[in-house]
Amino acid sequence: MIFGNATVSLEYSAINFDQLINNSDFSLIISLKEITAMEANKLLEGQESLRLAGSIYEFSAGAIDSANNLKEIKFNSSIKLSIPLSLSLYKEGAANGTLKAYFHDAANSTWEVVAGVYNSETNAIAFEASSFGKFALLEKVTEIAQSNRFKDIGAHWAANDIQYMADRGYINGATPDLFAPDSQVTRQNLLPC
Numbered sequence: 001m002i003f004g005n006a007t008v009s010l011e012y013s014a015i016n017f018d019q020l021i022n023n024s025d026f027s028l029i030i031s032l033k034e035i036t037a038m039e040a041n042k043l044l045e046g047q048e049s050l051r052l053a054g055s056i057y058e059f060s061a062g063a064i065d066s067a068n069n070l071k072e073i074k075f076n077s078s079i080k081l082s083i084p085l086s087l088s089l090y091k092e093g094a095a096n097g098t099l100k101a102y103f104h105d106a107a108n109s110t111w112e113v114v115a116g117v118y119n120s121e122t123n124a125i126a127f128e129a130s131s132f133g134k135f136a137l138l139e140k141v142t143e144i145a146q147s148n149r150f151k152d153i154g155a156h157w158a159a160n161d162i163q164y165m166a167d168r169g170y171i172n173g174a175t176p177d178l179f180a181p182d183s184q185v186t187r188q189n190l191l192p193c
Contacts, residue, residue, distance in 0.1 A: 014077045026063045028073075032081070033058055035134065043104055049140055050111060053099055054086035056136040059129060078128035083137050085123050093139050094118040094125055101127040104134040111138060150179035 015028070034055040035043075044052060059081065062070050083101065085094055093099030101116035114135070116127030125137055150166070150173050153159040162179055165171045172189050174180040 014075050014079060015073065025066045028061070028063055029070075030061045031059070040136075043134065046109070047111060050102075050138040051140075053090045053093070053137040053139050054083065056104075056134050057081075057083060058134050060132045072132075075130075078130045080126060081129050081135060082119075082122070082124045082126040083135065085125070085137065090137070090139070091120070091123070094137075095120065099125070099137055099139045101125050102136050102138045103129070103131075104136070106133065111136070150177060152178050153181050156181045 035058055040052065040056045043056060044050065059079075060072075061075075062072050064070050081101075085091060085099075090099055095118055099118075101114045102111040103114050104110075105112050114127045114129065116125045118125050127135075129135065150162065153162050156162070158181060162171070162181060166173070166179075170190070174183065174189070
């Protein structure tokens with residue numbers, strides 16, 4: 001099933017139909033929706049070491065009976081999800097493993113890594129989910145900072161500011177190891193926030 005840019009794959013046996021046996025007439029609803037930017041910002045508060053690479057998706061499912069009562073369903077096995085990379089600049093991080101799929105643990109307000117595999121043909125990270133909730137592709141800022149060491153900013157008056165913004169993923173250099181601090185800023189130097 002395709003939901004916007006993301007996909008869900010599930011086997012018939014993954015759904016626990018025994019819990020719905022008393023309701024002979026029901027509709028199964030599966031939802032994978034992008035959450036708003038405002039909600040995404042709230043979920044990432046206090047998570048300075050992580051950078052969002054695209055959108056956060058909320059995955060849910062339920063059954064509606066003939067009386068319009070909604071019942072959350074449980075799965076017998078994990079469900080396969082696939083989230084595409086929103087921009088080509090994330091391909092390197094996905095390929096080298098610094099960009100990963102995460103699950104939001106609402107009880108602890110933390111993001112937990114889920115096992116996933118990058119597929120360069122579909123330009124997406126596929127993973128298995130064992131529960132409903134919010135999922136996102138995130139990149140650790142500390143891992144980004146390691147790859148953004150610019151050789152040409154050492155004595156420049158803005159070196160600290162340049163490194164600060166690069167460490168947090170706000171800007172790119174002219175090349176992976178050169179920033180060109182006295183050059184004109186282009187759109188390519190700025191990353192989407």
